[in-house]
Amino acid sequence: MHSLKSLPPLEGLNAVIAARDTGSFTAAAERLGLTHGAVSRRVHAVEHWLGTEVFERHGRGVRVTPAGQRFIAQVEQALSAISDSADRWRPRRELPVVRLSVVPSFARLWLLPRMRALQGYPAQRRVELSIEHRLADFATGEVDLAVRYGKGQWREVSSRLLFKEQLIPVAAPELAAELGHHPGAARLADAPLLHDSDTSQWRAWLKAQGAAYRGKAADRRFEDYDLVLAAAKAGLGVALLRSPLADEAMASAQLVRLTKASLANPWSHHLVMRTGESRPMVLEAAAVLLALSARIRPPPL
Template identity: 55%
Template sequence: MDHSSPRPERPPLDGLDTVCVVARHASFSAAAEALGLTHGAVSRRVAAVEAWLGLRLFERHGRGVRPTPDGQRFLARVEAAFRLIDDAADRWRPRRGPEVVRISVVPGFAKLWLFGRLAALEQGVPPLRIEIAVEGRNADVERGEVDLAVRYGAGGWRNVAVAKLLPERLYPVAHPDLARRLGSAPEALLQASLLHDSDATGWRAWFAACGIALKPRLQDRRFEDYTVVLAAAGAGLGVALARAPFSDRAVQDNGLVRVGEQEVPNPLAYHLLTRPGEARPAAGVLADRMMALASRT
């Protein structure tokens, strides 16, 4: 007599991969394009998983979607499960080509640093194939959503290993016409719009070094992408901070010139985030290559 208990019902496995792709792209349409499916097929797969769970995984947000709180918890566990499957496949399946490493980066870093160095990072022994997720959100490195991530800030991210990748120096730049009108005195820059991304930390540090306490101002402009900050400065909309050496080429390409001689260390920097202790060997190889290239930037 068979006393074995019945196998528990599993969720639709193709749907699990689909909900992960939807979460990664924050869009049903973008997920459909990435998977080679129709929008309707993606919607049906997500609906099947939600029906199996008995809860909603996504809510609409602007032009896209984002995980609900329940969805975030569920997706984190699914990503971790897929990571276990990937690790098992890496261990037991014969190698047939470059090992894939997934990295999450913000748009400015991708455009100004990573894309131009991608070939150098993939070449060598062992060869790598780097899958890049260009996104503003913080991908979950600890749970294996990606192998590595590059984030901009002061550091201090928890539950991950953090290494400063690109220390920077700050100095103001502007369109040549605006630079001539302003002159080189730090106080003169307050006559123009100050351009920045995320927050004004860099500007506060620069003015503090000049003995000026910068307060919030309505005429200043904020853009989420640093490349847009430099483009706005190139269009004469205000003064931006160059982040040398990271932005050297972009400053030149946008036709910007230096305003004054004051230069200060940036209190923020790009950092490389990896999983502590149990990171995949290929992720360690990519991290070492990125650190080596950054040291020569």
Template identity: 45%
Template sequence: PWLRSFFFFFEKLNLTHGAVSRQIAKLEDWLGLKVFERGARGVTLTNEGNRLHLRTTEAFALISVDSDRWVEPRGTAVVRLASIPSVSGLWLMPRMATLENDPTRLRIVLDVVNRQADLADEGIDLSVRCGRGRIPGRVSVQLFEEHLFPIASPDLAREIGGGDPARLLKFPLINDSDASGWRAWFAAQDVDYRPRPQDRRFEDYLLVLDAAAPGFGIALARPPLPADQLRSGLIVAVDER
């Protein structure tokens, strides 16, 4: 509801309509894009505004949970859980409240790292990793199974159209850390793929989704991580429109 009207801001910040409108105008001017669509029924987010909302929400959530590592919780069982930023922001955070409200009353301290944490040396109790699950000396439980498929912005997906999987090579491909995902996907389609100068590479999957949404190239969906972006329509499956 707050996305459709500025009245929420008036009450929470004790600001006038004019003051809020000026701040919104400054934000849009600074970003160089339109964040809100203003209509007779109120205000809604543009596609760019929705992307900004998703990313800032994830960022503030990660800041909140990562700051917990400096404060030792008291009076409850503490579990230190390590994960990479994309899994933390896109999969763990929406489930944190449910996990902490479990009858066991666990307190989860999330360590967000862009690498595989060393459980023994860093005092980590649990770690969410991508792999086959066979880690010597560790007990593994499968949380979900990935099924890769190409995704793009709605406009780019329309431009790509249907047809042979090799048609995707006419467009820039977005890689997550390395090209292993695309190589595996194309290999399953009997198509040879090697990274090219026009392809893009990012160290974190959150940036992959951010690059795919405005049409910078084709990315691979790694469900359930891009569920919100697919649900909102910021990105779509290339072959399932």
């Protein structure tokens, strides 16, 4: 077991490392807030303890000797071990937890790429996701915030608009080539249409373009919007891309816009919380979510 007397002069170790990093005692003194003489004395004390020179002195500064290189490497390893040990024993500050309910497609397409910003860096909060299709029950306290997709009319909760969407027909490049340049609504109505459990968006888009929706055997229905997009990328049919939620699919050229015509989606994404919510950690997380969506949210009239 080592006694304190067998250890090197501890105040000199930082001086040795600083001199190695900067290449001179003068620069090391500036870094440590000491005088040149103080650094020189501390380095000399370490060399006296070690029994060999750590540095070669020359007119423009100092150069580490081979023995000094080995010694400094061991010193840095030892200091790192001490720091790691302190981290293990130091009491940890628990982060406040905010529970957020979202549907799977929103989580993957919009939220997860922004999770680091939502939690803060360094982390200011831990956001625990509840990824499900059902409406979260605020009355039971199972969640603190939720992102809901609809018209913003929910009872006994407070909601704020995150962002609105435009509905744009898209298809995989190969299918887009088959459909031709800027196909009309009637041509799209005849193509295999992809949608989730609700056909109202395709009905509304086609009606706005003067065409009627009619279900066909070639159409495909999926429970989650993620799967609608995956099927479109696989060339299985035409989907309505919900912009800006799924803009990345067009930006990456996995899906191609078929026509300039678009339609405002009557449903939007809303941030929901308990009416009268006052907990700072929840309000702060809500403010960050609103700020993250501000670039794609239209300004108030």
